[in-house]
Amino acid sequence: MINVYNANEYTTLIERAVKGALKHFNIARKEVEVEIELIESAEMQELNNEARGIDAVTDVLSFPSLEVKLPFNVDDYPMDVDPESGAVLLGEIYICFDRAKEQAEEYGHSIERELGFLATHGMLHLLGYDHIEDGEREEMEALQDAILNSVGIKRDGIEEYEEVEEPTKCGYAVILGRPNAGKSTLINAIVGEKVSIVSWKPQTTRNRIIGIYNDDNVQVVFVDTPGIHAPKNELGKFMMHSVKVASEGVDAVIYVVDAEKGLDLSDVQRIENNVKVGNKVVVAVNKVDHVLKEKVAEILLELAKIEGLVAIVPISALRGKNVSELIKEITALMPEGVKLYSDDQYTDRNMRFMASEIIREKALRLLDKEIPYGIAVSINKYEYRENGILDIDADVIVQKQQHKPIVLGKKGEMIKRISTYARQDLEEMTGDKIFLTLWVRVKEDWRDDIGLLNNLGYNKRDDA
Ligand SMILES: Nc1nc2c(ncn2[C@@H]2O[C@H](COP(=O)(O)OP(=O)(O)OP(=O)(O)O)[C@@H](O)[C@H]2O)c(=O)[nH]1
Ligand SMILES: [Mg+2]
Incomplete structure (x- = not known):
């Protein structure tokens, strides 16, 4: 984001110069923030005195907020990223308007050219350039000249400048992998919102879930899928059907390998099969925060033997580490096309669905052993009262009579905990005050009852 203050009719011109500088260094505008202000002589003198102990007016002063390493990669500054915008503040630039005017006259060029020159000079400082040693000033000036020319702010006049709009790109990228590899954690990290529930129990995700990623001119519809396993019941068959449908006709495949578990034969076969059918496959080796470097290196070496991969990341x-690198690999694979969703939409599932998933997530996280796999959640009521309170009433379905007391807990403690955690999350997501009522119901072996499965939303048609 480029913020220009106090520049009146020169605002767009200064923005144009800064855009030129960012483009020159291949820096995405949304990844950085720059503040530029035009000030008067007296203010500049004071600032110069404060900052450098020089009691005189100068043309431009820059205050970098971090030490930039080129080529710029936003991932190199994890502590400096604004979590809201995802951008890093490069710093502030102050330009003395009066001095710029004088210098323009002195050099016999326009004020626009001079302001552009000073803005790009400031930008170079923010990007780590300096002119302490011999020849550095000339190098900077040559760069400033090239940047200004590239955006039509020329010495002999300002040219009409139309930003070349790059054609938009849009496509689908499916996330595949074994259960528990971290696929849902990844889609949430990419989208920056919780679109898919996460737990340490395998087979957490049961449906195909989309998360939409937007950049200035590219949209990627990421598709999270259930972990690939040999199905043992009708629910498992439905889950594997979802994976199959989600994998068809996609523009990219992210195959997530769990570095903790290592690469097994089934991973290699699935990756190879995807390459064989013509899919563009990027392999993400996940959980590197939790394993020794040697183990990661071993997996990378094994993967390097597979021919035809687009990238291994x-x-x-x-921890969000290297996720933007992965996004870059995927966006590069997207075909030209118009965006399918509006920029503010990040999933296609509604809050009613999210409510059932969040309740299931809390049950998965709080309950032990095999019970969670037999749990489903059905929303009976999702309604706002006149006073704005959201009433949610849901059934937590278990598949065996003997599971009911476990889910209820002693004096209903367990179901109360599930309800409290779910309500807190949902209140945060909706911004509403919520009344959540949960009931535990037994539906014998629902995972093999196709009618019941359909009622619970595990319907092959709905998930196609
Ligand atoms: N240490 C570490 N743990 C991770 C990472 N990514 C995911 N996890 C953990 O791995 C577990 C499984 O994560 P999920 O995102 O639910 O995995 P999944 O692949 O979607 O699993 P299914 O939906 O069951 O197929 C959770 O406990 C996550 O917190 C990671 O990068 N590092
Ligand atoms: Mg998942």
């Missing part, structure tokens, strides 16, 4: 979905 070690990541930590949990």
Whole structure:
């Protein structure tokens, strides 16, 4: 984001110069923030005195907020990223308007050219350039000249400048992998919102879930899928059907390998099969925060033997490490096309669905052993009262009579905990005050009852 203050009719011109500088260094505008202000002589003198102990007016002063390493990669500054905007503040630039005017006259060029010159000079300082040693000033000036020319702010006049709009790109990228590899954690990290529930129990995700990623001119519809396993019941068959449908006709495949578990034969076979059918496959080696470097290196070496991969990216979905590198690999694979969703939409599932998933997530996280796999959640009521309170009433379904007391807990403690955690999350997501009522119901072996499965939303048609 480029913020220009106090520049009146020169605002767009200064923005144009800064855009030129960012483009020159291949820096995405949304990844950085720059503040530029035009000030008067007296203010500049004071600032110069304060900052450098020089009691005189100068043309431009820059205050970098971090030490930039080029080529710029936003991932190199994890502590400096604004979590809201995802951008890093490069710093502030102050330009003395009066001095710029004088200098323009002195050099016999326009004020626009001079302001552009000073803005790009300030930008170079923010990007780590300096002119302490011989020849550095000339190098900077040559760069400033090239940047200004590239955006039509020329010495002999300002040219009409139309930003070349790059054609938009849009496509689908499916996230595949074994259960528990971190696929849902990854889609949430990419989208920056919780679109898919996460737990340490395998087979957490049961449906195909989309998370939409937007950049200035590219949209990627990421598709999270259930972990690939040999199905043992009708629910498992439905889950594997979802994976199959989600994998068809996609523009890219992210195959997530769990570095903790290592690469097994089934991973290699699935990756190879995807390559064989013509899919563009990027392998993400996940959980590198939790394993020894040697182990990661071993997996990378094994993967390097597979022919036809687009890229292999070690990541930590949990810590957000290298996720933007992965996104770059995927966006590069997207075909030209118009965006399918509006920029503010990040999933296609509604809050009613999210409510059932969040309740299931809390049950998965709080309950032990095998019970969670037999749990489903059905929303009976999702309604706002006149006073704005959201009433949610849901059934937590278990598949065996003897599971009911476990889910209820002693004096109903367990179901109360599930309800409290779910309500807190949902209140945060909706911004509403919520009344959540949960009931535990037994539906014998629902995972093999196709009618019941359909009622619970595990319907092959709905998930296609
Ligand atoms: N240490 C570490 N843990 C991770 C990372 N990514 C995911 N996890 C953990 O791995 C577990 C499984 O994560 P999920 O995102 O639910 O995995 P999944 O692949 O979606 O699993 P299914 O939906 O069951 O197929 C959770 O406990 C996560 O917190 C990571 O980068 N590092
Ligand atoms: Mg999942």
